[in-house]
Amino acid sequence: xxxxxxxxxxxxxxxxxxxxxxxxxxxxxxxxxxxxxxxxxxxxxxxxxxxxxxxxxxxxxxxxxxxxxxxxxxxxxxxxxxxxxxxxxxxxxxxxxxxxxxxxxxxxxxxxxxxxxxxxxxxxxxxxxxxxxxxxxxxxxxxxxxxxxxxxxxxxxxxxxxxxxxxxxxxxxxxxxxxxxxxxxxxxxxxxxxxxxxxxxxxxxxxxxxxxxxxxxxxxxxxxxx
Amino acid sequence: xxxxxxxxxxxxxxxxxxxxxxxxxxxxxxxxxxxxxxxxxxxxxxxxxxxxxxxxxxxxxxxxxxxxxxxxxxxxxxxxxxxxxxxxxxxxxxxxxxxxxxxxxxxxxxxxxxxxxxxxxxxxxxxxxxxxxxxxxxxxxxxxxxxxxxxxxxxxxxxxxxxxxxxxxxxxxxxxxxxxxxxxxxxxxxxxxxxxxxxxxxxxxxxxxxxxxxxxxxxxxxxxxxxxxxxxxxxxxxxxxxxxxxxxxxxxxx
Numbered sequence: 141x142x143x144x145x146x147x148x149x150x151x152x153x154x155x156x157x158x159x160x161x162x163x164x165x166x167x168x169x170x171x172x173x174x175x176x177x178x179x180x181x182x183x184x185x186x187x188x189x190x191x192x193x194x195x196x197x198x199x200x201x202x203x204x205x206x207x208x209x210x211x212x213x214x215x216x217x218x219x220x221x222x223x224x225x226x227x228x229x230x231x232x233x234x235x236x237x238x239x240x241x242x243x244x245x246x247x248x249x250x251x252x253x254x255x256x257x258x259x260x261x262x263x264x265x266x267x268x269x270x271x272x273x274x275x276x277x278x279x280x281x282x283x284x285x286x287x288x289x290x291x292x293x294x295x296x297x298x299x300x301x302x303x304x305x306x307x308x309x310x311x312x313x314x315x316x317x318x319x320x321x322x323x324x325x326x327x328x329x330x331x332x333x334x335x336x337x338x339x340x341x342x343x344x345x346x347x348x349x350x351x352x353x354x355x356x357x358x359x360x361x362x363x364x365x366x
Numbered sequence: 367x368x369x370x371x372x373x374x375x376x377x378x379x380x381x382x383x384x385x386x387x388x389x390x391x392x393x394x395x396x397x398x399x400x401x402x403x404x405x406x407x408x409x410x411x412x413x414x415x416x417x418x419x420x421x422x423x424x425x426x427x428x429x430x431x432x433x434x435x436x437x438x439x440x441x442x443x444x445x446x447x448x449x450x451x452x453x454x455x456x457x458x459x460x461x462x463x464x465x466x467x468x469x470x471x472x473x474x475x476x477x478x479x480x481x482x483x484x485x486x487x488x489x490x491x492x493x494x495x496x497x498x499x500x501x502x503x504x505x506x507x508x509x510x511x512x513x514x515x516x517x518x519x520x521x522x523x524x525x526x527x528x529x530x531x532x533x534x535x536x537x538x539x540x541x542x543x544x545x546x547x548x549x550x551x552x553x554x555x556x557x558x559x560x561x562x563x564x565x566x567x568x569x570x571x572x573x574x575x576x577x578x579x580x581x582x583x584x585x586x587x588x589x590x591x592x593x594x595x596x597x598x599x600x601x602x603x604x605x606x607x608x609x610x611x612x613x614x615x616x617x618x619x620x
Contacts, residue, residue, distance in 0.1 A: 201464040208430050209481040210453040364434045366393060
């Protein structure tokens with residue numbers, strides 16, 4: 141499921157937009173949608189998977205048991221990050237092959253950067269998921285963090301409405317959400333053949349957010365609990 | 367306070383395996399352990415006995431280093447409990463079997479073995495030691511209660527710890543399996559491992575060299591099965607324990 145579902149969703153979008161008119165000189169709506177999906181779907185999927193996996197570890201007691209072993213907390217986080225990043229890489233590979241080769245998705249910039257941004261978003265999703273799992277006592281609660289943490293980011297990052305057109309206070313909020321920068325980086329790669337300074341800066345910012353999320357998650361892994 | 371057997375056992379001079387000094391633990395605004403002090407000698411099997419809710423699990427978590435303590439100290443094998451060098455040497459089996467349901471038994475044991483740096487041959491030995499050889503490829507979720515307990519035990523045995531802390535390992539097991547496990551515990555103790563086993567079945571106390579009787583977070587007695595029978599004049603250890611409780615509550619009543 142984890143490998144195929146994003147590709148299936150992208151294929152679904154392709155068929156949705158098949159009959160949509162393309163204005164001359166403008167990019168097809170499918171192209172826009174596919175770029176966003178390729179880049180941001182890993183964030184959503186990895187957040188869900190990680191928050192539930194970690195919440196299960198906490199609830200079943202295996203986390204407490206692991207913390208009595210010589211394993212260091214950073215090793216545990218690194219392991220989670222690596223494992224899910226590899227899954228995200230596999231997922232993104234399948235999705236990119238489908239999009240670029242079969243569905244006619246094009247970007248002005250290199251496809252590699254789309255792939256890289258997708259992986260970085262996956263790591264961000266892992267960090268946020270690990271952090272969110274600390275505040276959920278049951279899987280039921282863990283799942284409900286999705287509408288709290290992920291959906292506002294998707295709404296405010298500029299997918300539906302450009303950020304400049306939103307009221308000031310919403311723009312301020314979107315400035316501190318990592319998805320805004322991830323989307324901007326994706327759009328830069330889609331529009332320009334070379335990697336722009338803006339895209340590089342945005343990628344660095346998202347990496348920074350991911351690192352901060354992982355560090356905060358490390359603080360929630362306490363060996364001693366009441 | 368009944369006679370303590372620890373003095374003779376500590377004569378070896380290696381230092382106690384566990385040294386607890388004036389330990390106080392508060393859980394959920396209520397004290398779980400009151401001014402608890404005890405020394406447990408190396409190479410022994412110590413039984414932690416007492417009714418449910420008396421603080422056995424809390425005490426074990428203090429020894430393993432996962433419990434926040436209000437005051438007092440817990441020293442295990444000469445180091446503060448939960449410190450990094452100790453984590454290779456202390457094995458912990460929780461009350462509820464904490465294994466992964468999605469993994470096979472052998473994969474569970476290999477996983478925990480990898481966390482301790484044990485070779486994969488140690489995993490096979492541990493699975494055989496608990497008698498799960500035929501079920502090594504069964505999924506954790508498909509095991510019966512007793513099999514899960516044994517799998518959880520194998521995950522702790524894989525690292526050959528110096529101190530093994532077992533929280534009610536025989537609960538829900540049939541008498542044959544129980545005897546089998548206690549035979550293994552005895553063998554481990556003879557090889558030098560210190561075992562701390564908790565139970566609320568008093569009859570299992572006969573297998574232990576040392577007994578810690580607890581009630582409501584207090585240490586009622588630190589004794590041996592023989593001395594307990596002598597001091598209370600009861601043959602059955604269950605009656606002996608009840609007699610100890612009655613003795614400790616009578617002064618408060620009068």
